[in-house]
Amino acid sequence: xxxxxxxxxxxxxxxxxxxxxxxxxxxxxxxxxxxxxxxxxxxxxxxxxxxxxxxxxxxxxxxxxxxxxxxxxxxxxxxxxxxxxxxxxxxxxxxxxxxxxxxxxxxxxxxxxxxxxxxxxxxxxxxxxxxxxxxxxxxxxxxxxxxxxxxxxxxxxxxxxxxxxxxxxxxxxxxxxxxxxxxxxxxxxxxxxxxxxxxxxxxxxxxxxxxxxxxxxxxxxxxxxxxxxxxxxxxxxxxxxxx
Amino acid sequence: xxxxxxxxxxxxxxxxxxxxxxxxxxxxxxxxxxxxxxxxxxxxxxxxxxxxxxxxxxxxxxxxxxxxxxxxxxxxxxxxxxxxxxxxxxxxxxxxxxxxxxxxxxxxxxxxxxxxxxxxxxxxxxxxxxxxxxxxxxxxxxxxxxxxxxxxxxxxxxxxxxxxxxxxxxxxxxxxxxxxxxxxxxxxxxxxxxxxxxxxxxxxxxxxxxxxxxxxxxxxxxxxxxxxxxxxxxxxxxxxxxxxxxxxxxxxxxxxxxxxxxxxxxxxxxxxxxxxxxxxxxxxxxxxxxxxxxxxxxxxxxxxxxxxxxxxx
Numbered sequence: 001x002x003x004x005x006x007x008x009x010x011x012x013x014x015x016x017x018x019x020x021x022x023x024x025x026x027x028x029x030x031x032x033x034x035x036x037x038x039x040x041x042x043x044x045x046x047x048x049x050x051x052x053x054x055x056x057x058x059x060x061x062x063x064x065x066x067x068x069x070x071x072x073x074x075x076x077x078x079x080x081x082x083x084x085x086x087x088x089x090x091x092x093x094x095x096x097x098x099x100x101x102x103x104x105x106x107x108x109x110x111x112x113x114x115x116x117x118x119x120x121x122x123x124x125x126x127x128x129x130x131x132x133x134x135x136x137x138x139x140x141x142x143x144x145x146x147x148x149x150x151x152x153x154x155x156x157x158x159x160x161x162x163x164x165x166x167x168x169x170x171x172x173x174x175x176x177x178x179x180x181x182x183x184x185x186x187x188x189x190x191x192x193x194x195x196x197x198x199x200x201x202x203x204x205x206x207x208x209x210x211x212x213x214x215x216x217x218x219x220x221x222x223x224x225x226x227x228x229x230x231x232x233x234x235x236x237x238x239x240x241x242x243x
Numbered sequence: 244x245x246x247x248x249x250x251x252x253x254x255x256x257x258x259x260x261x262x263x264x265x266x267x268x269x270x271x272x273x274x275x276x277x278x279x280x281x282x283x284x285x286x287x288x289x290x291x292x293x294x295x296x297x298x299x300x301x302x303x304x305x306x307x308x309x310x311x312x313x314x315x316x317x318x319x320x321x322x323x324x325x326x327x328x329x330x331x332x333x334x335x336x337x338x339x340x341x342x343x344x345x346x347x348x349x350x351x352x353x354x355x356x357x358x359x360x361x362x363x364x365x366x367x368x369x370x371x372x373x374x375x376x377x378x379x380x381x382x383x384x385x386x387x388x389x390x391x392x393x394x395x396x397x398x399x400x401x402x403x404x405x406x407x408x409x410x411x412x413x414x415x416x417x418x419x420x421x422x423x424x425x426x427x428x429x430x431x432x433x434x435x436x437x438x439x440x441x442x443x444x445x446x447x448x449x450x451x452x453x454x455x456x457x458x459x460x461x462x463x464x465x466x467x468x469x470x471x472x473x474x475x476x477x478x479x480x481x482x483x484x485x486x487x488x489x490x491x492x493x494x495x496x497x498x499x500x501x502x503x504x505x506x507x508x509x510x511x512x513x514x515x516x517x518x519x520x521x522x523x524x525x526x527x528x529x530x531x532x533x534x535x536x537x538x539x540x541x542x543x544x545x546x547x548x549x550x551x552x553x554x555x556x
Contacts, residue, residue, distance in 0.1 A: 075455055
């Protein structure tokens with residue numbers, strides 16, 4: 001079953017054509033890694049998918065429902081798509097557990113008590129049971145990013161988008177975030193990950209897509225892309241990051 | 244002095260230092276031979292030289308202050324009886340000032356908040372109106388606005404009622420409303436700066452979990468904006484408290500107005516009368532401002548986020 005289907009997506013910022021007719025299919029339980037040089041449109045693709053940026057043309061389907069449609073409320077779409085940002089974007093004035101509760105109480109309309117129970121559960125899942133009442137500024141980068149993952153997970157999304165989740169982290173904290181993501185992948189979550197963490201990509205990803213200049217140039221299994229890249233530019237890029 | 248008593252009554256074998264019983268090096272406790280020496284030692288303990296010096300300086304200070312006060316008093320500087328007679332008037336002025344502030348600050352904050360929020364909105368209409376509002380009210384001296392508004396109140400009421408008392412009262416309140424709308428322009432800019440200080444990532448995050456724009460504003464943006472705006476808001480509040488003194492010029496009997504009412508009688512005491520009068524007025528303003536800034540400070544403490552502020556006070 002295809003959870004996320006993108007067809008002929010285009011996006012320009014002024015004269016800059018960032019996405020060219022991008023097609024993408026993500027099956028249920030699939031982990032797709034998108035790699036590519038910086039400025040190739042990876043982040044924009046994620047942001048167009050969850051409608052943080054409205055696409056210029058093309059179609060986005062979530063569970064077969066066309067979502068970039070004026071008749072569909074973007075809030076309804078976004079609550080079904082979890083997003084984890086490069087810079088965590090935790091709510092700085094709320095504790096970890098209340099960061100997770102916010103969407104449950106105000107979007108899912110759960111009562112505070114059961115929202116808290118669920119929030120604690122999600123934070124336990126990412127190994128932060130002892131940090132429930134810590135404010136983001138009191139947490140390390142790795143812990144903050146795990147709270148962000150819990151916050152997205154709590155909304156029971158159909159698919160999770162990760163926008164370079166480890167790029168802003170000190171090297172010592174990268175593994176704890178990748179571990180949480182790996183666990184998530186093993187639990188069968190559908191994931192689209194923009195990342196250059198090759199270890200994670202090889203281990204957890206079912207498919208790798210290589211993007212350059214706003215186009216998906218090549219897509220395949222990790223072995224195909226990393227060991228036998230077909231496209232010249234894929235070869236050049238993979239050669240650089242694997243060295 | 245106590246030190247002299249100490250060593251004077253002590254045989255040479257006893258330690259002279261203040262190291263106390265036993266002394267350094269495990270010497271046996273000294274045996275005090277006379278009550279005089281014991282008393283001296285106790286005195287020395289209670290009043291070591293450093294403390295004694297501080298006490299002397301403090302006493303000298305109090306003495307000097309008393310002398311200056313006496314000297315001023317001999318010249319009739321404090322007309323204390325007069326100061327007491329005007330106290331009730333000034334206190335009722337204090338209450339009237341509090342009334343004016345109770346209108347001006349909530350009105351200013353309410354309108355300022357809406358205008359400031361409007362200026363960050365996506366709607367061109369709201370942004371344009373907000374900018375016009377701020378530009379207009381910031382370029383008017385508050386006293387001109389107060390005169391203007393009270394006149395509008397008087398003129399408008401003349402058409403509606405023949406009761407001059409009612410018209411006058413409405414004119415007074417219109418003046419206070421004008422002051423509220425004036426401070427609103429400044430508070431609008433404070434609120435706008437607070438909203439703009441919240442990073443875009445915060446609203447991206449609220450969007451990503453499906454909160455609406457209004458929810459995002461009230462649950463995430465405004466709480467954070469409010470926290471950073473508080474010091475500036477406290478500043479503006481304390482400033483507008485003093486601006487209420489301008490209302491005396493259209494007939495408000497608030498602190499300044501009632502002080503001004505007592506000016507003529509005060510001249511009976513020569514120049515000391517007005518001096519003590521305005522000192523009392525100043526004290527009342529200080530109390531008002533202190534109360535309000537303390538309230539703002541406790542709000543700041545409540546909204547402090549652990550780990551977020553570099554400098555804790």
